[in-house]
Amino acid sequence: MARVTASAIMELIKTTAGGNYISFASGLPDPALFPVDRVRELADAVLTEDGRAALQYGPAEGYPPLRALIAETLRGRGLAAGPENILITNGSQQALDLAVRALLNPGEGVVLENPSYLAAVQAFDSYEARYHVLPLDDGGMVTEALPAALAERPALAYTLPNFQNPTGLTLTGERRAELAEAIAGAGIALLEDDAYHDLRFEGDSLPSVCALAENPRAVYCGTLSKTIAPGLRVGYLCAEASLVVRLGQLKQITDLHTGSFTQRIVYRYCERGWLEPGIRAFCESYRRRRDVLLEALAAELTGIVRWTRPAGGMFVWVTLPEGHHTGALLEQAMRRGIVFVPGASFHPGGGGENTLRLNFVSATEEKIREGIGILSGVIRESLA
Amino acid sequence: MARVTASAIMELIKTTAGGNYISFASGLPDPALFPVDRVRELADAVLTEDGRAALQYGPAEGYPPLRALIAETLRGRGLAAGPENILITNGSQQALDLAVRALLNPGEGVVLENPSYLAAVQAFDSYEARYHVLPLDDGGMVTEALPAALAERPALAYTLPNFQNPTGLTLTGERRAELAEAIAGAGIALLEDDAYHDLRFEGDSLPSVCALAENPRAVYCGTLSKTIAPGLRVGYLCAEASLVVRLGQLKQITDLHTGSFTQRIVYRYCERGWLEPGIRAFCESYRRRRDVLLEALAAELTGIVRWTRPAGGMFVWVTLPEGHHTGALLEQAMRRGIVFVPGASFHPGGGGENTLRLNFVSATEEKIREGIGILSGVIRESLA
Numbered sequence A, B: 001m002a003r004v005t006a007s008a009i010m011e012l013i014k015t016t017a018g019g020n021y022i023s024f025a026s027g028l029p030d031p032a033l034f035p036v037d038r039v040r041e042l043a044d045a046v047l048t049e050d051g052r053a054a055l056q057y058g059p060a061e062g063y064p065p066l067r068a069l070i071a072e073t074l075r076g077r078g079l080a081a082g083p084e085n086i087l088i089t090n091g092s093q094q095a096l097d098l099a100v101r102a103l104l105n106p107g108e109g110v111v112l113e114n115p116s117y118l119a120a121v122q123a124f125d126s127y128e129a130r131y132h133v134l135p136l137d138d139g140g141m142v143t144e145a146l147p148a149a150l151a152e153r154p155a156l157a158y159t160l161p162n163f164q165n166p167t168g169l170t171l172t173g174e175r176r177a178e179l180a181e182a183i184a185g186a187g188i189a190l191l192e193d194d195a196y197h198d199l200r201f202e203g204d205s206l207p208s209v210c211a212l213a214e215n216p217r218a219v220y221c222g223t224l225s226k227t228i229a230p231g232l233r234v235g236y237l238c239a240e241a242s243l244v245v246r247l248g249q250l251k252q253i254t255d256l257h258t259g260s261f262t263q264r265i266v267y268r269y270c271e272r273g274w275l276e277p278g279i280r281a282f283c284e285s286y287r288r289r290r291d292v293l294l295e296a297l298a299a300e301l302t303g304i305v306r307w308t309r310p311a312g313g314m315f316v317w318v319t320l321p322e323g324h325h326t327g328a329l330l331e332q333a334m335r336r337g338i339v340f341v342p343g344a345s346f347h348p349g350g351g352g353e354n355t356l357r358l359n360f361v362s363a364t365e366e367k368i369r370e371g372i373g374i375l376s377g378v379i380r381e382s383l384a
Helices: A008-017 A036-054 A064-075 A091-103 A118-126 A143-151 A173-186 A241-255 A260-271 A275-301 A326-335 A365-383 B008-017 B036-054 B064-075 B091-103 B118-126 B143-150 B173-186 B241-255 B260-271 B275-301 B326-335 B365-383
Strands: A086-089 A109-113 A130-134 A156-159 A189-193 A218-223 A235-238 A315-319 A355-359 B086-089 B109-113 B130-134 B156-159 B189-193 B218-223 B235-238 B315-319 B355-359
Touching: A036 A260, A036 B036, A064 A086, A064 A218, A064 A235, A064 A260, A086 A091, A086 A241, A091 A118, A091 A189, A091 A218, A091 A235, A091 A241, A091 B241, A109 A118, A109 A143, A118 B241, A130 A143, A143 A173, A156 A173, A173 A189, A241 B091, A241 B118, A260 A275, A260 B260, A275 A315, A275 A365, A326 A355, A326 A365, B036 B260, B064 B086, B064 B218, B064 B235, B064 B260, B086 B091, B086 B241, B091 B118, B091 B189, B091 B218, B091 B235, B091 B241, B109 B118, B109 B143, B130 B143, B143 B173, B156 B173, B173 B189, B260 B275, B275 B315, B275 B365, B326 B355, B326 B365
Parallel strands: A109 A130, A109 A156, A156 A189, A189 A218, B109 B130, B109 B156, B156 B189, B189 B218
Antiparallel strands: A086 A235, A218 A235, A315 A355, B086 B235, B218 B235, B315 B355
C-alpha cells in the first residue's frame, strides 16, 4: 500500500475546481452534454414500475437484463459474449481493479504502454507490480518491443487500444492481432481497457484485442460513463464464464453489487434506443472541440512542438523538444488561468518530462481557443 | 484468492429466489417497507435542481454535504467526527473491504467473534488472514478470552457490537470499554461494523467501541442500506483524517467514487428529516416480526432448542443440542418450503454445526408463524 499516493490529476482537479481556470487537465466531460432530462424520466419510470427491486439488494454479477444487453453490444465488437460472460461494475475503474486483484499476485510483472492510464497504474502499484513498458508511436503500442518484454515473464498485459488515455493514440488492426497472439502464446492474462470505444469521430471501428486470440484469462473492460453519464457509476467487464464467476465472488466481498437503481436506469436508457443518438451527440460535440484544439495548436505551435491527432476520445498529447520540463511550465500556465497535466506522471517506466496531456471535452470551443492561445504563449516563452 | 469461494448464503438466495419458499435465509429486508415514493420525489428534485453535478464525476471521498451530515450523525454516537473523518462508500461492505485492504497484510492475524459476518470473513480470507476467534455469550464477544488472542500478535480486531450478524447479540457497555482499551493498548487496528446501529427496538443506545479509546487505526463502518434502502449502495466509514486520506486514495483506484446521483438522494432524504421517522417505521415493523418469531419459537420449541432474543437488527440465532447438524436439517426444511442458513459457514474458527440463523425481516408476520411451524416440525422430527 505504501506505493499508492494521491493522483496528481485528482489533486489538480480539486485545486482548480473552485477557480476560474480553463481546464485541459481533468478527464471530466462538459456536464452541459449530459442527458439530464432523459435520466430524470427514466428514474421516475424505474421507481414507478419497478421501485421495490430498484431499492433492494441485487445479484453480485449485476442486473440480468443489463448483462444480456451488454453482451449483445459486445458481440458487435467481435467478442463471443453471452450474459454469463458479463459482470457489471461501478464504472470501468472497478472492472480494472477487480481483474488486477484476481489476476496479479504481489510483485508480479505487468506489460503496458508508456505512458498509460494513471489510475490503472495506481491499481497495479497497490499490488506492487513490476513494469515492462512498451513505447508508443502513431500506431499505438510498438509491438516490436513485445518479445523482449514477454521474455521477462510478466503475469499480465494491459492495453488501451482506442484513443488511449493519455495520448489519444489508437492501436492499428495489424498490431492488435500481433498483441493478442503474443499474449495468448505467452499464456499470460490480458486486460483490455476500452472505456473510449464509442467516442470514435472518424474511421472504422477496429476489433477488440480480446476477440483476436483465444485466451482464458482475457478481460475486456468498458463503461457507460462516457456515453451516458459518469455519475451513475455503471461499467462492466467481459471474460470467460468461469472467470466471471470468480470475479463475481470478488465483487461480492468488495461491495456486494453495483446499485440496483442506477443499473435499471442505464438498462432502460439503452432499451429505449437513446444510446446511439446520445453517442452521436457526444461525438459531434467532442469532434468539434478536438478540431478547434488541433487548429489552434497548428496556428500557434507548428514547428515548435509535436502533438497527436486522435480519431476519438478525449485527449491530445503534446511533446516539447527534449530537455524541456512541462512540470515547470504548469506553474506559469496556472498563473495565467489554464491547467493541463504534465506527462511524467503517466509514465510507469519513467520519462515524458517534456510531454503534457490536453483534455478537449471539458471546455467550450471558445474557451479552448482562448486557452490554447495562453498555452502557446507560455510554451513559446519557455522555449525562447 | 484461492480462498475466496461463493457465499453459501448468496447461492441459497439465488436458488430460492424464484420459488415459493418462506425465506429465513437472506439478509434481504421486505421491500414493501422501502420508501419508494420518497426516493422518487428526491430523484426528481436532484435531477431538476442539481442534475449536471449528479451525473458528473465526484470526489473520491464523497459528496461534501453528505460527509458533513454523516459526521454530525456520528457525533451522536460518541465519535469525534468532522467531514474530514468521513469517507462515503458503496455500502458498508466496501468500507470493510477498503479498511482491510489498507490495514491487513497477507497472512496477518485477525481477532474476531466466532461466529461472525460471512462477507467480512470472506474479505479477510482474500488477504489470507489467520484467525484468532473469541466465543460469544449473551453479552456479546467474551472479552475474557481477549488477552490470549492478543498475545498471538494479530494485526486487526473486527467486531459487530450491535445486534451482531449472525447471532443478534449486543456487546455490553462494560465489554466495549474493555475491548477498546485492550485493542488500543496492543497497538493494533480496530474495525467496528455497526451496520445495524439504528435498528434498535428497545433499550438505550450504547457508545461505539471506536469512541472508547484513542486508536489511530480505528475504523468505524456504517450504512444507509438498513435505514433507507440497500439498492442505492451508500455507506460510509469514519477514521482519523490522515487514514481517511489514505483510504480515499484507495477508494479512487478501486472505483473512483460512490455514485454522485445516489449520494445526493441520500443526502436530501436525511436533510428533509425523513430518516428518523423512516427508522421508526422499519423498527416498528421489524420488532413486531421479531416478536412473532420469538413467540412462535417459545410455543413450539421451548426446552428443545435455545435461541437468542435480539434487542434489534435482523437475526435470531438458534442452537440445537450438541451432535445435531443443521446442514442436514436444511434439506428437510427446503422440501417443506422454508429456508434458513446453517450456522457452520459463519464460523471462521470452525464449529457451530448445530446452529442456524433465522432472518425475521424478509417474511410477513403470517409467513413467519407458518414458517416456524414447519421448522419446528422438522427440528422435532430430527431430534426424535
